[in-house]
Amino acid sequence: xxxxxxxxxxxxxxxxxxxxxxxxxxxxxxxxxxxxxxxxxxxxxxxxxxxxxxxxxxxxxxxxxxxxxxxxxxxxxxxxxxxxxxxxxxxxxxxxxxxxxxxxxxxxxxxxxxxxxxxxxxxxxxxxxxxxxxxxxxxxxxxxxxxxxxxxxxxxxxxxxxxxxxxxxxxxxxxxxxxxxxxxxxxxxxxxxxx
Amino acid sequence: xxxxxxxxxxxxxxxxxxxxxxxxxxxxxxxxxxxxxxxxxxxxxxxxxxxxxxxxxxxxxxxxxxxxxxxxxxxxxxxxxxxxxxxxxxxxxxxxxxxxxxxxxxxxxxxxxxxxxxxxxxxxxxxxxxxxxxxxxxxxxxxxxxxxxxxxxxxxxxxxxxxxxxxxxxxxxxxxxxxxxxxxxxxxxxxxxxxxxxxxxxxxxx
Numbered sequence: 001x002x003x004x005x006x007x008x009x010x011x012x013x014x015x016x017x018x019x020x021x022x023x024x025x026x027x028x029x030x031x032x033x034x035x036x037x038x039x040x041x042x043x044x045x046x047x048x049x050x051x052x053x054x055x056x057x058x059x060x061x062x063x064x065x066x067x068x069x070x071x072x073x074x075x076x077x078x079x080x081x082x083x084x085x086x087x088x089x090x091x092x093x094x095x096x097x098x099x100x101x102x103x104x105x106x107x108x109x110x111x112x113x114x115x116x117x118x119x120x121x122x123x124x125x126x127x128x129x130x131x132x133x134x135x136x137x138x139x140x141x142x143x144x145x146x147x148x149x150x151x152x153x154x155x156x157x158x159x160x161x162x163x164x165x166x167x168x169x170x171x172x173x174x175x176x177x178x179x180x181x182x183x184x185x186x187x188x189x190x191x192x193x194x195x
Numbered sequence: 196x197x198x199x200x201x202x203x204x205x206x207x208x209x210x211x212x213x214x215x216x217x218x219x220x221x222x223x224x225x226x227x228x229x230x231x232x233x234x235x236x237x238x239x240x241x242x243x244x245x246x247x248x249x250x251x252x253x254x255x256x257x258x259x260x261x262x263x264x265x266x267x268x269x270x271x272x273x274x275x276x277x278x279x280x281x282x283x284x285x286x287x288x289x290x291x292x293x294x295x296x297x298x299x300x301x302x303x304x305x306x307x308x309x310x311x312x313x314x315x316x317x318x319x320x321x322x323x324x325x326x327x328x329x330x331x332x333x334x335x336x337x338x339x340x341x342x343x344x345x346x347x348x349x350x351x352x353x354x355x356x357x358x359x360x361x362x363x364x365x366x367x368x369x370x371x372x373x374x375x376x377x378x379x380x381x382x383x384x385x386x387x388x389x390x391x392x393x394x395x396x397x398x399x400x401x
Contacts, residue, residue, distance in 0.1 A: 009273075010234070010273070010274040010275050010317050010318070011274060011275040011290075011292035038236070038315070038317075039229060039234065039236030039317050040236035040237060040238035040315045040316075040317060044238075044277040044278065044279045044288065044313045044314075044315050047279035047281050047286060047288070047313055048279055048286070048288040048301070048302070050281070050286070051279070051281050051285055051286030051287070051288070051302045051304075052302065063227055063228055063229055065228050066227040066228055067227055093229070093236075093317065094234075094274070094275075094317060095228050095229040095232050095234040095236075095317065096228050097228045100228070122292075124292070124293055124296075125273065125292070125293065128271060128273055129273065132271060132273060132319075133232060133233075133273065133319070136231060136232045139231075
């Protein structure tokens with residue numbers, strides 16, 4: 001069983017990427033379980049996924065990296081026991097710290113073969129984020145096994161180059177892939193890495 | 196730790212290795228990740244009577260209204276304002292991430308008499324009470340016929356306008372908007388039957 005944790009700021013495209021990953025694995029015949037976490041007591045992503053034909057376990061009203069850490073571990077154990085999927089995709093809130101979620105996966109005793117943190121950065125608001133919330137953004141990205149710079153379909157080439165350069169400087173050992181979760185651009189490179 | 200942030204073991208002040216992260220978390224004990232980011236999340240639940248393209252456009256405007264308010268309050272808009280509108284026949288998601296780009300619409304929902312909705316904002320550096328208040332007003336200003344599942348007007352000292360004389364028995368909290376009630380004492384089901392989506396459409400055309 002492989003666990004993927006999608007880490008990235010609010011609006012970076014985590015839900016869209018989640019649907020892409022779930023579809024790719026489902027097409028290969030894998031059993032996929034989805035865990036979606038939202039800060040507010042009212043969840044929207046669960047409804048979105050449902051309307052797109054995906055079933056998910058929703059964990060609203062808090063953050064699974066801190067206030068809902070116990071709830072996440074219980075949910076993972078239940079999923080493992082009841083579904084025993086090939087893949088679990090976890091989408092924390094855009095305000096979560098993915099490395100903490102990875103630690104919780106580890107201590108939940110579901111014993112995955114691999115646990116991967118996929119960092120997603122939004123090229124649209126990259127400059128704003130590193131200007132206004134640089135420290136928090138770095139804390140979200142530092143544990144990523146791969147960093148996807150999303151929304152390449154609407155990015156100016158110079159902006160994309162600058163973002164890649166910034167990320168490379170901060171995380172020289174982490175692979176960086178510019179992608180568009182919306183159009184599917186470059187996702188094949190990402191899926192190759194996952195396989 | 197030395198003046199340049201080095202802790203004596205080769206890790207600078209900007210280091211994000213697991214050890215340094217753990218140490219930082221120890222220093223920030225008791226704060227959630229959302230608090231570290233200055234993030235707030237607020238949501239409202241409800242249902243819409245008579246969903247159609249016009250209602251969708253009005254809801255789009257409500258999201259933009261909330262987004263502009265966030266930008267004016269915080270000085271920037273980082274986060275998202277989202278709404279899911281759905282029923283058994285399908286659903287749409289309205290998603291505002293960038294005010295310049297506007298609201299993105301995903302999914303499909305045919306015109307229908309009733310659809311549930313979730314409306315939420317997760318953003319940075321605004322007061323959650325004020326944000327919720329603004330979201331209430333933005334919905335109200337749409338003029339869309341809707342009902343909120345919970346309503347807490349104690350956050351402000353004015354009353355929201357309710358264009359009806361009585362509450363539906365399935366929505367006892369009294370936060371309906373823009374109903375054209377047919378007769379005194381009619382049940383919710385009666386009202387829904389008489390005040391159908393198509394009759395509303397006809398009225399709008401007139």
